[in-house]
Structure formats: structure tokens, C-alpha cells
Amino acid sequence: MKFSTLSLRRLNWVIVGLILNCSVVTSVLAVAKVSTADHSLFEVLQQDFKTGPEVTQACLSCHTEASKQLHQTTHWSWAFKNELTGQTLGKKNVINNFCVATATNWPRCTSCHIGYGWKDNSFDLTSEKNVDCLVCHETTGTYKKFPTGAGHPNYKPKKWPPKKGKLRQPPDLTKVAQSVGKPGRSNCGSCHFYGGGGDGVKHGHLDSSMHNPDKELDVHMDTAGLNFNCQTCHTTGGHQTAGSRYAPKSTDQRGVIIPGQKDQNRATCESCHGSTPHPKESNKKLNDHTEKLACVTCHIPEFARGGRKTKMWWDWSTAGKKDKNSKPLVKKDKDGYDTYHFKKGDFIWEENVTPEYFWFNGEINFTLLDDKLDDSKVVPINLINGSYDDQDSRIWPFKVMRGRQPYDKVNKIFGIPHLFGKDSDAYWKSFDWNKSLAAGLKARGKEYSGEYGFVETEYYWPITHMVAPAEKALDCQSCHQPDGRMQNIKGVYIPGQTNFKWLDRIGWFIVLATLGGVLLHGLVRIVATKNRNKESI
Amino acid sequence: MAKIMMYTRFERFWHWSQALLIILMLITGFEIHGSLHVLGFEQAVTVHSIAAWILIGLWVFAWFWHLTTGEWKQYIPSAPKRIFAMMRFYGLGIFQGKSHPFHKDKENKLNPLQRMAYLSLHIMIGPAIWISGLVYLFYKDLNVIPVSLGEVALIHTAAAFLMMAFLIAHLYLALTMDEKPLSSFHAMISGYERHD
Numbered sequence: 255m256k257f258s259t260l261s262l263r264r265l266n267w268v269i270v271g272l273i274l275n276c277s278v279v280t281s282v283l284a285v286a287k288v289s290t291a292d293h294s295l296f297e298v299l300q301q302d303f304k305t306g307p308e309v310t311q312a313c314l315s316c317h318t319e320a321s322k323q324l325h326q327t328t329h330w331s332w333a334f335k336n337e338l339t340g341q342t343l344g345k346k347n348v349i350n351n352f353c354v355a356t357a358t359n360w361p362r363c364t365s366c367h368i369g370y371g372w373k374d375n376s377f378d379l380t381s382e383k384n385v386d387c388l389v390c391h392e393t394t395g396t397y398k399k400f401p402t403g404a405g406h407p408n409y410k411p412k413k414w415p416p417k418k419g420k421l422r423q424p425p426d427l428t429k430v431a432q433s434v435g436k437p438g439r440s441n442c443g444s445c446h447f448y449g450g451g452g453d454g455v456k457h458g459h460l461d462s463s464m465h466n467p468d469k470e471l472d473v474h475m476d477t478a479g480l481n482f483n484c485q486t487c488h489t490t491g492g493h494q495t496a497g498s499r500y501a502p503k504s505t506d507q508r509g510v511i512i513p514g515q516k517d518q519n520r521a522t523c524e525s526c527h528g529s530t531p532h533p534k535e536s537n538k539k540l541n542d543h544t545e546k547l548a549c550v551t552c553h554i555p556e557f558a559r560g561g562r563k564t565k566m567w568w569d570w571s572t573a574g575k576k577d578k579n580s581k582p583l584v585k586k587d588k589d590g591y592d593t594y595h596f597k598k599g600d601f602i603w604e605e606n607v608t609p610e611y612f613w614f615n616g617e618i619n620f621t622l623l624d625d626k627l628d629d630s631k632v633v634p635i636n637l638i639n640g641s642y643d644d645q646d647s648r649i650w651p652f653k654v655m656r657g658r659q660p661y662d663k664v665n666k667i668f669g670i671p672h673l674f675g676k677d678s679d680a681y682w683k684s685f686d687w688n689k690s691l692a693a694g695l696k697a698r699g700k701e702y703s704g705e706y707g708f709v710e711t712e713y714y715w716p717i718t719h720m721v722a723p724a725e726k727a728l729d730c731q732s733c734h735q736p737d738g739r740m741q742n743i744k745g746v747y748i749p750g751q752t753n754f755k756w757l758d759r760i761g762w763f764i765v766l767a768t769l770g771g772v773l774l775h776g777l778v779r780i781v782a783t784k785n786r787n788k789e790s791i
Numbered sequence: 792m793a794k795i796m797m798y799t800r801f802e803r804f805w806h807w808s809q810a811l812l813i814i815l816m817l818i819t820g821f822e823i824h825g826s827l828h829v830l831g832f833e834q835a836v837t838v839h840s841i842a843a844w845i846l847i848g849l850w851v852f853a854w855f856w857h858l859t860t861g862e863w864k865q866y867i868p869s870a871p872k873r874i875f876a877m878m879r880f881y882g883l884g885i886f887q888g889k890s891h892p893f894h895k896d897k898e899n900k901l902n903p904l905q906r907m908a909y910l911s912l913h914i915m916i917g918p919a920i921w922i923s924g925l926v927y928l929f930y931k932d933l934n935v936i937p938v939s940l941g942e943v944a945l946i947h948t949a950a951a952f953l954m955m956a957f958l959i960a961h962l963y964l965a966l967t968m969d970e971k972p973l974s975s976f977h978a979m980i981s982g983y984e985r986h987d
Contacts, residue, residue, distance in 0.1 A: 542931045730832040736825045747941035750825040761952030768956040772963035782886035
């Protein structure tokens with residue numbers, strides 16, 4: 255017990271240097287990221303591990319509480335109760351417009367679950383040994399969950415994609431287990447950079463370019479500069495991670511978080527920068543903006559800036575096509591991104607994307623499986639709330655993911671496509687939407703009417719990462735001009751953008767009428783004078 | 792022929808610095824409004840704000856000067872008969888070669904129409920601009936006032952349009968209406984106006 259207490263409370267802070275400056279002695283306490291424990295020396299880790307769960311059991315022999323802590327997290331449960339809206343969310347429950355839903359597609363989806371073996375509904379969410387410690391804590395970069403392994407890495411050499419893909423060697427679990435340390439960007443990134451099934455697909459502000467970003471791409475995570483980890487902002491405690499995209503904070507009025515405060519959540523810009531972050535010598539109006547704008551609105555001028563594209567449109571309705579030779583059709587753009595895939599339909603990819611801007615107060619209401627869809631319009635996967643009059647609302651940047659996806663035309667509910675699997679109901683086997691939707695909906699306790707259609711949907715993703723250096727932030731003119739960025743923003747007068755058309759019409763009329771009037775008056779005077787002069791001659 | 796000291800040093804200083812500031816503020820103001828692109832929005836705001844403070848300062852001096860010297864009496868409206876006479880002159884008489892119905896001297900620098908125009912400039916357009924401008928500038932700090940920023944901008948912009956119209960009419964009248972061409976202009980520079 256004494257040992258576990260010690261290892262849990264590792265002392266990581268090491269004094270590295272003293273700097274002498276003239277006659278004034280200034281001491282600088284630099285922090286070296288060095289652990290006091292070398293896990294390769296631990297006997298329990300010097301085993302020939304065959305599987306992931308075996309490693310976990312070894313971890314648990316010291317870190318007795320770790321799995322119990324993990325069980326409390328959304329990372330594990332894939333369920334999230336939003337206290338504000340009362341909705342039950344999480345990957346288990348929400349529907350998106352990428353691969354739509356996790357139900358019946360478990361082994362594929364749970365390759366990004368923080369556990370081992372969630373391959374169907376029978377998965378035991380209380381199992382301690384099935385928590386995957388390695389995916390977050392290994393530091394070799396060689397441990398990878400196999401894409402269809404329900405959270406396990408491959409324990410034998412295996413090809414991915416199946417048949418024609420590259421052979422993936424199994425990780426050396428002993429070496430991997432002995433490497434453990436604090437999570438780095440690449441640990442979190444192994445899932446979060448690849449959301450939606452591929453690099454940059456889902457988020458657009460998180461992709462593999464964030465493993466080692468430069469200053470331009472992310473001023474905080476810049477490898478050569480501040481070199482932040484994810485948890486520098488997403489502070490953790492007992493394996494709970496701060497920051498939630500289901501219940502985000504639109505604004506943070508707590509002020510700068512200092513040690514000693516109870517709430518050490520730093521997953522907002524304001525928690526370090528405060529609400530008046532611009533220096534005194536800068537334009538006073540900049541700090542005024544924080545009352546109505548999120549920091550990221552100006553400081554993330556574009557997303558998908560790291561040379562990776564993100565998916566902006568996914569049309570399931572065109573899936574299943576074959577080419578001239580009756581072979582399954584795949585089309586790629588010049589950069590190698592699929593623009594059509596027979597399994598999934600049409601895609602649009604973009605990089606350096608200008609966000610869309612909306613009022614947002616942190617409240618998001620999802621359209622869930624129990625909700626009736628209005629198929630006469632575009633269906634929002636999630637509805638973001640906010641307005642000018644709402645004190646908690648700020649103008650936020652969003653990626654809006656749009657697409658068309660299957661729905662039950664009679665019952666007016668989302669379709670749950672059973673995509674992945676070896677059975678004939680799986681869409682990617684039989685390409686039969688009826689079978690696929692019937693199986694998917696059944697797994698979620700709904701009956702399929704037998705008639706499907708495709709409904710256009712949109713999904714709003716607040717943009718928070720890829721913060722640019724200050725000099726690359728938006729300038730005033732990006733918004734303060736007639737065709738500025740805030741065209742969607744209602745309820746507030748934006749100088750330079752908002753115009754009272756009638757005022758301009760009347761105003762310019764008065765000005766031009768005055769000008770015309772004096773010119774005409776002058777002209778008549780000249781003519782009259784000439785005429786008089788003639789008469790007098 | 793007599794040389795009359797028409798405009799004192801302060802009046803001339805006031806006139807030309809005000810002219811410069813108003814033209815500068817019209818350009819930068821209409822850039823902020825989105826009608827022009829000269830300096831860029833941020834620069835335009837900076838210049839506009841600095842010019843605003845100088846102009847407000849100048850106006851404070853000008854009000855003080857008017858009140859203490861009694862020059863404010865120059866703006867007391869004339870009798871309607873005299874106003875109509877001026878209107879008839881500009882609308883008709885001037886084309887017929889009739890002589891100006893108003894004689895300018897040091898105590899009466901402004902003709903009946905000018906009195907009206909400058910009075911409304913000083914007590915309506917001017918205050919509308921600087922009051923709305925200050926509210927605009929400090930809108931966030933004045934969060935108790937029951938008007939929206941849009942309404943403030945509306946008043947400010949409307950007054951700016953009137954100021955621009957005023958400027959055009961003023962330039963025409965000031966530069967072309969003298970019996971001796973440009974005598975007012977010269978007087979506004981040297982202070983002295985020649986009279987027969």
C-alpha cells in the first residue's frame with residue numbers, strides 16, 4: 255500500500271537550474287518531465303504478456319483504483335447525462351452523420367473504446383481487467399488498437415485493410431507495458447485525431463498534424479515552443495478529464511485559475527488568460543469583444559490548417575455503386591482522398607476551412623432516436639442554443655458537418671444502419687438498406703417500418719483547437735466589412751457589416767441631391783450671367 | 792475700399808482645424824460604415840477616435856469662445872421676412888443679376904440663411920454626432936442605456952450624412968457667393984475682408 259501511495263503521488267518536479275543575472279540572483283524553477291519511477295524495473299511488468307487485459311491486471315496490482323476510476327468516465331461508459339438538457343448522450347446513444355451509430359457496429363467502433371472486447375451488447379461495463387491502460391499511457395508509439403478488434407490490438411500479424419492492406423505486426427506488449435508514463439498528444443490523438451474513421455475526418459481541428467504541430471498550427475502545442483500536452487488544458491483528476499463537447503462552456507467567468515482553487519478545470523481559454531486577455535497597449539476594443547465573442551472566434555481563423563483535409567459532406571444515399579466493369583466504385587481526388595466510396599457514398603473534403611459562426615450558450619440539444627424527424631427540412635443532428643440577449647452566449651466558430659443519411663420514412667425516425675459485420679444484414683456485405691436498417695433499429699429497440707429514405711442533416715461542432723499565434727488571428731476587417739464573416743449573426747449591430755439599407759439610400763440621396771443642387775444652381779448662374787452680358791452688349 | 796478684420800485668429804484656427812477634422816472623420820467614418828476602403832478598419836477606427844477627441848476638445852473651446860465673446864448672438868435667427876428675401880435671392884434674384892440683399896459686417900457675419908444653417912449645425916447635427924459618437928465609443932461601459940448599438944449607429948450615421956451634405960453646400964456657397972470672388976476664402980485665411 256505504501257508503494258502504491260508513493261507511485262500515485264509521484265514527484266515530478268525537479269530543479270534544473272539557477273540563472274545568475276548581474277548582481278541580482280534570479281532562480282528559475284524549470285520543470286523536467288521526468289518520472290521518479292522506471293516501470294521497466296518493476297517485476298510485475300517483466301512478464302511475457304499475451305493480451306492487453308493481462309497487462310491491465312499487472313497495472314492494477316499497484317494502481318488499485320485506476321479501473322474503478324475509469325469506469326466513472328465517459329471514455330469508458332460511452333454514456334453521458336447532460337444535466338442541463340436532461341438528455342442521455344454518449345457514443346452509445348447519439349446519432350451522427352458519419353457512420354451514424356455504434357449499435358451493431360461495435361467491434362469497428364470500439365477500436366476507439368478505452369477498453370477491451372466491447373463487441374456486442376453483452377460487454378461487461380464493470381470489468382476491471384478490460385480497461386485499456388496502454389492506449390493512453392504507453393509511450394513507444396507502437397501500440398495500436400486493431401481497427402476491427404473491439405479495442406484489442408492484433409496479437410498476431412494481420413492485414414489492414416483486410417486482404418490487400420499492409421501487414422500489421424502485433425505490438426511487443428512487454429516493452430509497451432514497461433514504457434508507460436503520462437499520456438502525450440499521440441496517446442489522445444490515436445483516437446481523437448481519427449474520429450469518424452480516419453485522419454481528420456470528424457473534427458477538422460484535431461488530426462494527425464497535431465502530433466507535432468508548429469507554432470503556426472497551434473501556438474500552445476507547438477513542439478518547439480510551449481509544447482503543451484492535451485491535459486495541460488484538459489486537466490485530469492482521478493482519470494476524469496476536464497472539457498466536454500456535449501456540455502461545453504460557452505464562456506468562463508471564473509477568472510484565471512490559480513493553485514488552491516477548488517475547481518482546477520483549465521479546459522477554457524479564460525482559465526489561463528482571463529476575460530480581458532489583451533494587453534493594455536493594444537486596442538481597447540479588443541477586450542470589449544470578449545463580452546460577446548469566444549476567444550477562438552478570432553484566434554482560430556481557419557480549421558484543418560495542418561495539411562490534412564476534413565470531411566464536410568457525406569451523402570449515404572449514393573452508396574453501393576459499381577463502375578463500368580461491375581467492380582465496386584471508388585473515386586479519389588488528386589490528393590488521394592475518397593470523393594466516392596461504394597461502401598459510404600459521396601464525400602466532400604476541405605482544408606483551411608473558414609468556420610461558420612453562431613450564437614452559442616453551451617446548451618446543445620441532440621436529435622435522438624426517440625425524436626420524430628421533420629423530413630421536409632434539413633434535420634439538425636444537434637441544435638445549438640444562444641442569442642445576443644443571452645448573457646452566457648458568445649459568438650462561436652463551428653464546423654458544420656452536412657450530409658444525407660438513411661431514415662425510416664414512415665416512422666419518421668433516424669435509421670440505424672447495421673454496417674459492419676460478417677452477417678448478411680450488414681450493409682457492407684449485402685448492400686441492402688432494408689436489411690441493414692431493420693437489424694440496426696432492432697438492436698436499439700425500434701421496429702423498422704420497411705420504408706427508408708434519405709434525409710439531409712447537419713451537425714454543429716464547436717471549434718476549439720488549432721489556436722493560431724496572435725499575429726495570425728483574425729483582423730478587424732475579417733468581420734467589419736460588408737461581406738464580413740458574421741453574416742449569420744443576428745441581433746447585434748456589427749460596424750462595417752450591418753447596414754440599414756434605407757438609411758444609406760436616404761443618406762446618399764440627400765448628399766447627391768445637395769451636390770446636384772449646387773451644380774445645377776451654379777450652371778444656371780453661369781448661363782444667366784452670359785445671357786445678361788450678351789444683352790448688355 | 793476698406794479692409795475689415797472679419798475673422799479673429801481663434802475663429803480661423805477653429806474653422807480650418809474643424810474642416811480638416813470633419814473631412815478626416817467623414818472618410819474614416821464611412822470606412823467604418825463599410826462604404827470605403829482606405830486605411831483598413833482598425834486604422835480607420837483609431838484615426839476616427841483620435842480625431843473625435845480633438846474635435847470635441849475644439850468644440851468645447853468654441854462654445855466657450857462663443858459664450859464669452861457674445862459671438863453666439865451671430866446665430867440668432869433673423870425675421871422671417873429677411874429669410875424669405877435671402878431665399879428669393881438665391882432662387883431667383885441671383886440669376887437676374889440682382890445685388891445681394893444682405894450686407895456682411897463684423898457684427899453680422901452671417902446672412903439670415905447662414906444663421907439658420909449654422910445654428911442647426913451647432914445645436915443639432917454637431918451634438919447628435921458627438922453624443923451618439925461617445926455612446927458608440929463607450930457602449931460597453933454604458934450598458935444601462937436603453938438603446939441598442941444599432942440605434943446609436945443609426946443616429947451617428949444619419950448625422951454624418953447631414954454633415955456631408957452641409958459640407959457640400961457650404962463649399963459652394965462660401966466659394967462662389969462673394970461679390971468679389973473668393974473674398975470670404977481669403978478672409979478666412981488672413982482675417983481681413985476687403986469692402987468697397
